[in-house]
Structures are given as C-alpha cells and as structure tokens.
Amino acid sequence: MRDEEKAGKLGSNPTSRSEFDFIERIRHRARSHLKNSSLTLPPSSLLLGIGDDAAIIQQFAGRYTVITTDLLIEEIDFRLDTTTPWLLGHKALAVSLSDIAAMGARPRFALLSIGVPRAVWDSAFVDEFYEGFFSLAEVFGVALIGGDVSRTPERIVIDSIVIGDVTHGRAVRRSGARAGDHIFVTGALGGAAAGLRFLERGARLRGKRTRSTHSRMVEQLILRQLLPEPRVTWGAMLGEESLATAMIDISDGLSSDLMHICRESDVGAMIDAARIPIDPLVVNLCGRRALDPLLLALHGGEDFELLFTIHPRDLRRLPRRVGDVPIAYIGDVTKDAGHIRITEGSHVWSLEPQGFHHF
Amino acid sequence: MRDEEKAGKLGSNPTSRSEFDFIERIRHRARSHLKNSSLTLPPSSLLLGIGDDAAIIQQFAGRYTVITTDLLIEEIDFRLDTTTPWLLGHKALAVSLSDIAAMGARPRFALLSIGVPRAVWDSAFVDEFYEGFFSLAEVFGVALIGGDVSRTPERIVIDSIVIGDVTHGRAVRRSGARAGDHIFVTGALGGAAAGLRFLERGARLRGKRTRSTHSRMVEQLILRQLLPEPRVTWGAMLGEESLATAMIDISDGLSSDLMHICRESDVGAMIDAARIPIDPLVVNLCGRRALDPLLLALHGGEDFELLFTIHPRDLRRLPRRVGDVPIAYIGDVTKDAGHIRITEGSHVWSLEPQGFHHF
Numbered sequence: 001m002r003d004e005e006k007a008g009k010l011g012s013n014p015t016s017r018s019e020f021d022f023i024e025r026i027r028h029r030a031r032s033h034l035k036n037s038s039l040t041l042p043p044s045s046l047l048l049g050i051g052d053d054a055a056i057i058q059q060f061a062g063r064y065t066v067i068t069t070d071l072l073i074e075e076i077d078f079r080l081d082t083t084t085p086w087l088l089g090h091k092a093l094a095v096s097l098s099d100i101a102a103m104g105a106r107p108r109f110a111l112l113s114i115g116v117p118r119a120v121w122d123s124a125f126v127d128e129f130y131e132g133f134f135s136l137a138e139v140f141g142v143a144l145i146g147g148d149v150s151r152t153p154e155r156i157v158i159d160s161i162v163i164g165d166v167t168h169g170r171a172v173r174r175s176g177a178r179a180g181d182h183i184f185v186t187g188a189l190g191g192a193a194a195g196l197r198f199l200e201r202g203a204r205l206r207g208k209r210t211r212s213t214h215s216r217m218v219e220q221l222i223l224r225q226l227l228p229e230p231r232v233t234w235g236a237m238l239g240e241e242s243l244a245t246a247m248i249d250i251s252d253g254l255s256s257d258l259m260h261i262c263r264e265s266d267v268g269a270m271i272d273a274a275r276i277p278i279d280p281l282v283v284n285l286c287g288r289r290a291l292d293p294l295l296l297a298l299h300g301g302e303d304f305e306l307l308f309t310i311h312p313r314d315l316r317r318l319p320r321r322v323g324d325v326p327i328a329y330i331g332d333v334t335k336d337a338g339h340i341r342i343t344e345g346s347h348v349w350s351l352e353p354q355g356f357h358h359f
Numbered sequence: 360m361r362d363e364e365k366a367g368k369l370g371s372n373p374t375s376r377s378e379f380d381f382i383e384r385i386r387h388r389a390r391s392h393l394k395n396s397s398l399t400l401p402p403s404s405l406l407l408g409i410g411d412d413a414a415i416i417q418q419f420a421g422r423y424t425v426i427t428t429d430l431l432i433e434e435i436d437f438r439l440d441t442t443t444p445w446l447l448g449h450k451a452l453a454v455s456l457s458d459i460a461a462m463g464a465r466p467r468f469a470l471l472s473i474g475v476p477r478a479v480w481d482s483a484f485v486d487e488f489y490e491g492f493f494s495l496a497e498v499f500g501v502a503l504i505g506g507d508v509s510r511t512p513e514r515i516v517i518d519s520i521v522i523g524d525v526t527h528g529r530a531v532r533r534s535g536a537r538a539g540d541h542i543f544v545t546g547a548l549g550g551a552a553a554g555l556r557f558l559e560r561g562a563r564l565r566g567k568r569t570r571s572t573h574s575r576m577v578e579q580l581i582l583r584q585l586l587p588e589p590r591v592t593w594g595a596m597l598g599e600e601s602l603a604t605a606m607i608d609i610s611d612g613l614s615s616d617l618m619h620i621c622r623e624s625d626v627g628a629m630i631d632a633a634r635i636p637i638d639p640l641v642v643n644l645c646g647r648r649a650l651d652p653l654l655l656a657l658h659g660g661e662d663f664e665l666l667f668t669i670h671p672r673d674l675r676r677l678p679r680r681v682g683d684v685p686i687a688y689i690g691d692v693t694k695d696a697g698h699i700r701i702t703e704g705s706h707v708w709s710l711e712p713q714g715f716h717h718f
Contacts, residue, residue: 017718018716018718019716019717019718020716022718047423047530048530048532051533051623052462052532052533052534052623053427053458053459053461053462053533053606053607053608054425054426054427054458054459054461054462054464054523055425055426055427056423056424056425056462056530057423057424057425057426058423058424058527059418059419059420059421059422059423059424059524060418060420061418061419061420062418063418064406064415064416064417064418065415065416065417065418065424066413066414066415066416067413067414067416067470067504067505067522068412068413068414068505069470069472069505069506069507069518069520070472070507071472071473071474071507071508071509071516071518072509073474073509073510073511073512073516074512075512076474076509076510076511076512077509098412099412099413100412100413102412102413103411103412103413103415105413111426111428111520113428113429113430113518114430115430115432115435115516118718121718145426146426146427146428147428148428148429148430148518149430149717149718150430150431150432150435150436150717151432151435151717151718152432152435152514152516153432153433153434153435153514154513154514155511155512155513157430157432157474157511157516159428159430159472159507159518161428161470161520163426164413165418168417171406171407171415173407173411174410174411174412175411247412248412249412264410264411357377357378357379358378358508358509358510359376359377359378359381359477359480359508359510
C-alpha cells in the first residue's frame with residue numbers, strides 16, 4: 001500500500017515538479033539523444049520508448065536478446081559524500097553495460113528505475129544523475145526506453161537494466177572454458193579497490209583544486225572506483241568474432257569471478273602472479289601504505305575489466321589491443337575442476353575466492 | 360562505494376547463507392518451474408537464464424519484444440504490517456504482468472531485483488516472497504531468468520521487470536484511440552482503493568479466524584489491494600486479435616489513466632457514471648462509511664484492470680467475458696482533446712485526473 005498521498009491529493013506540493021512532468025522531460029531528452037546516436041542503432045528496431053505501459057522492440061531472425069539488471073543502494077553500493085550525481089548516473093549504466101559486454105553482446109537499450117526521497121527530488125540530483133547516464137549512453141549508442149520513478153522514505157535506490165543483442169550462437173557464457181584455453185584480462189586490476197580504500201581514508205575528488213602529483217594520482221584511482229569504463233567494444237568483438245570460449249566481467253574480484261567461470265565450466269585454472277596486470281597507480285601508491293597491490297588486483301572488485309578464455313587455435317586471431325585498452329595473458333585453464341592455483345616465483349598456492357558479497 | 364564488507368571478508372557471518380547459495384537455489388527453482396510450465400513457452404526461446412552475467416533470449420522474425428519495470432519501496436508502496444511476504448511476491452510480479460497485458464502482449468520472462476536488510480535476509484521473508492512470485496509466474500507460464508540481490512541499510516526495495524512478446528504490429532499503445540471509439544474496462548473498480556482505506560483504519564487479513572460476513576467482505580476488499588489479478592488473458596487477446604485501438608492498465612486510477620490515453624491519442628472522452636462497474640463490495644461496505652463508491656472507482660488506483668478503446672466496427676468481435684472476467688462499456692472517445700466529461704443522471708461535469716503520484 002501507499003501512504004497518505006494515495007488518497008489522490010494531486011498537486012499537494014505545488015512548488016515541486018510532478019513525476020509526470022519529469023518523465024515527459026526525460027522522454028524528450030531520450031528522443032533527442034536517440035536522434036544523435038541513431039547511426040549505431042539497428043534500423044527501426046526501437047518501436048516505442050518512454051511514455052507507455054512498456055517499451056516495444058522489434059525482434060530479428062538470427063539475433064539473440066541479452067538482458068541484465070543491477071541494483072545500486074545508497075550506503076551499500078555508493079555514498080553521496082564520496083561521489084557526485086553525475087558520476088553515479090554514469091556508474092549505474094556502466095555496471096550493466098559491463099554485464100552485456102561480458103556476454104559478447106552489444107548494448108542497445110536501457111531502462112532505469114530510480115527511487116529518491118523528496119528532498120533529493122527537489123534538488124538538482126536527479127537532473128545531474130540523468131546527465132551522467134546519458135553522457136555514457138551516447139558514447140555507445142544506447143537508447144533509454146523506459147524505467148520507473150518512485151519516492152523512498154530516506155535513501156536513494158537505482159535499478160539499471162540494459163538490453164543488448166548478439167548474432168545467433170555467438171553469446172559468450174561462463175560455462176564454455178575448456179582445459180588448455182588461455183586466460184586473459186583486459187586493462188589493469190586493483191585500481192577500483194585501491195580508490196575505495198583512499199575514499200574510506202578520507203580522500204575526495206577535488207578536480208582543479210588538486211595540485212600535487214600524488215594527489216592527482218590518488219584522484220585517478222578514485223575515478224577507477226567512481227567512473228568505471230565498461231569494456232563494451234572488447235566484449236562485442238570477442239563475441240561476434242567467436243573468439244572467447246567463456247567470459248565474465250570483474251565485478252566481485254578476479255579470484256571470485258575466475259571461480260565463477262571454473263565452476264560453470266567444470267574446470268580449474270593456473271595463473272601466474274607476475275602476469276597479472278596490476279594498475280601502475282596501485283603499484284606506485286599502495287605498496288608503501290600497507291596495501292598489497294597483488295592482493296588488491298586478485299580480490300578487489302569493481303574494476304569492470306573483462307576476464308575471458310581463448311582456445312589456443314584462436315590466439316593468432318586475438319588482437320592485443322582494442323582502442324587504448326590492452327589485454328594480458330595471465331594463465332591457463334586446467335582440468336582441476338573448481339581449483340585455482342597461482343604461481344608466484346617458485347611458490348604455488350591455492351587461490352580462494354575472496355571477492356565482495358552482500359550477505 | 361560499498362561498506363566495510365567490501366574488504367572481502369568472505370564468510371564474515373558464517374551462520375547466514377550467502378547470496379551465491381541463495382541465487383543457486385533460486386536458479387534450480389526457476390528451472391524446475393520452467394519445466395512445469397514449458398507448454399506455454401515458445402519452443403527454445405529461452406537460451407540462458409539465471410547464473411551468468413545476463414540472460415539470453417532468442418529473437419524471432421515477425422515478433423515484438425515488450426518490456427516494463429516497476430519499483431516497489433517499503434513504506435511507500437507496501438508496509439510489512441499489512442501484507443505478507445507471499446502476497447508481496449505475488450504483487451511484485453502482478454503489477455508488471457499488468458503492464459505487459461496493457462500492451463496487448465503475452466508475458467514470457469521476468470527478472471527480479473530485491474534489496475533487503477540483513478535481518479530480513481536471515482528470516483523466512485525472501486523464501487516466502489519468491490514462493491508468492493513463482494506461484495503467479497506458474498499460472499501464466501512466465502520464466503524467471505535473472506535479477507539482482509543486494510543488501511539495504513533498512514528497508515526492502517523490489518524492482519520487477521517483465522518481458523513479453525506480441526505479433527508484429529499488434530502491440531496496443533496509449534496513442535491509438537480515435538473519436539467515436541467505445542471505451543471499456545475489465546472487471547470492477549474501486550476495490551483496491553477501498554481495501555487500502557480499511558487497512559489504514561486498522562483492518563487486517565485474519566484468514567480462518569474471520570467469522571462475520573462483514574469481516575469476510577472487508578478481507579475480500581483488502582485482497583483486491585494486496586493480491587491484484589492482472590488481466591493477462593484479456594490483454595493478450597485484445598492485442599493478438601487486433602481489437603483494442605488503445606489500452607492502459609488502471610494503476611493510478613481511472614481518471615488519471617483515461618487522461619493518459621486522451622493525451623497520448625490527442626482525444627477526449629465522455630463517460631457515463633452509471634456504467635462504471637463499481638466493485639459490489641465497495642457499494643455494499645463503503646456507502647455507509649463516508650467513502651463515496653463512485654469516487655473510489657474513478658480515482659482509486661491499483662485495481663490493475665484494463666482500460667481500452669474499440670472501433671465501432673469491431674464491437675461484434677469483442678467477447679463480453681474472458682474466463683470469469685467481464686467487461687463494461689463506460690463511454691466514448693470524443694474529439695475534445697485532453698478533456699474528460701462525465702454524465703451523472705442529467706448532470707455533466709468535467710473529470711480531472713486525481714490518481715496517485717509520488718511527487
């Protein structure tokens with residue numbers, strides 16, 4: 001049930017904009033945005049966006065739809081004192097784009113549900129949040145086609161839904177890794193977790209007010225946490241070119257996410273600590289602060305890099321870089337089901353998953 | 360950012376089940392559920408459900424995908440002291456099924472995101488909630504294919520996503536009503552709003568402990584609020600048979616939802632108060648309690664009946680009843696764009712939308 005407002009006191013707060021006006025504005029914003037990015041959309045596949053009971057998308061023979069949803073809760077997944085509404089809008093979309101990339105698919109459409117307290121509604125928060133969202137959506141030609149707006153008693157909740165598509169039979173699951181496949185990861189690891197540690201110790205984004213080289217490096221790490229870059233182009237390429245045998249995005253942490261692939265594929269893995277692409281800023285800043293860069297790279301979450309496996313015969317087809325994002329070979333898939341071992345010099349140890357979990 | 364748990368203390372609460380175990384269990388539940396309801400699913404259209412970065416659904420030439428999402432927030436959209444976890448699971452799905460029905464489409468797949476505080480997680484709440492959800496999903500052959508689980512600081516949040524499909528060109532929008540079309544509504548109106556009033560006055564569901572006829576009638580009204588029956592069969596029929604020219608579900612209230620159709624279709628409406636199918640229980644119980652049954656039927660929300668328009672030439676093809684759900688003719692579409700008039704005996708007045716809004 002709903003509270004007293006349900007009695008139908010329309011306009012009980014006449015100085016506040018109504019959600020209908022707001023949705024109408026977002027609808028126009030989404031339309032003009034759609035026009036700007038129409039080149040990357042399949043012709044006429046979106047038939048109806050915001051403004052009806054549901055959105056309508058045309059289906060095509062030989063295509064698969066891929067869909068994911070991510071819930072972001074204030075105080076659990078983000079804090080307003082360490083991020084900005086714009087960055088949060090970016091991140092809400094980024095985390096779901098990353099899931100679509102991890103399926104080897106290309107993102108096409110998004111739905112965004114947001115619940116906020118009245119004070120937040122009456123502030124500039126929601127506008128800036130959507131600006132951050134649209135800014136990233138435009139980069140990848142993703143159309144906002146729906147969502148929901150609700151009030152909450154106190155805290156902000158966001159549910160980000162992204163729909164992608166991929167050619168028949170080319171979606172990449174977690175379950176396709178086979179013994180002998182090579183394991184790769186995009187970009188660098190540990191940055192997002194290190195950025196979180198700096199935030200927890202009181203560091204904040206200061207933008208132009210930041211002077212020292214050290215402070216600027218800390219800010220870059222914080223942005224790895226607050227402004228993740230989903231590997232959309234890498235993901236779609238690894239799917240459409242039938243390169244990856246299994247793939248996942250690193251949201252929980254390398255150790256946990258590699259274990260997800262191992263369990264679903266009924267395989268194990270042997271990785272080489274020396275080959276793990278630790279974020280250079282982590283190496284630079286964290287070694288001297290009692291934070292072990294290797295452990296951050298192994299167990300720190302939210303880097304939103306892609307972790308994938310490649311059959312040896314396909315290695316020569318695999319590019320070493322897409323845009324400015326390189327990949328690193330970190331080890332091999334083994335028959336030792338459910339076990340990940342890691343070599344560090346002459347030592348070999350068993351790697352236990354230690355990533356983030358809510359419960 | 361996340362809180363201290365993010366440091367990766369796996370198993371910090373060993374007596375509590377992990378979300379991974381829980382998701383694994385839901386995955387098996389969804390699979391067996393899928394098996395039970397496979398007769399109503401299009402062959403092999405679901406390729407991958409829970410347990411990867413995203414779900415995969417096959418597309419078909421000549422089909423449209425329809426998708427909707429609904430956010431439900433504790434204390435705003437429901438209260439734990441007036442409902443049960445099972446009823447809440449039912450309602451979370453019902454509200455989104457109703458949106459799909461209102462598009463003239465058939466629901467196929469659902470994703471469910473839920474955030475709960477730890478104390479709720481450690482209780483039977485989540486299991487009972489999913490039981491209520493699955494119970495309704497089975498009725499209509501809807502497969503749970505994904506979602507997200509998160510922790511919240513205090514209150515429960517739910518985001519319910521449903522995906523349907525419909526034959527090319529047969530989706531029913533809000534924008535298709537034309538002057539001269541007849542306006543219909545399924546079932547009866549005002550019951551959900553009346554049930555909410557009784558809950559607000561302290562009435563509760565007591566089940567078998569309820570003795571008097573009056574108490575049983577009150578309980579039936581409360582169930583109209585807590586256990587809405589989405590008009591799935593009516594909606595899909597009105598779409599696939601190309602009967603409705605415009606359609607919406609009554610979630611905000613008849614006055615508001617009819618105005619949505621009028622605005623999107625650039626038309627007006629003239630309705631007859633005497634023809635509005637007021638819930639007989641509302642007539643029976645509310646007249647003597649200073650609650651006007653007609654106003655409850657006009658402005659009360661959450662009945663989740665379908666409101667639709669029919670071209671006169673198609674009236675003879677329109678069934679008067681589907682299953683045990685009748686329809687009522689309540690008036691006509693006019694050229695008077697954006698205005699709804701209502702006749703009550705010899706009086707004609709202008710009907711202003713007065714449904715629920717969050718802000």
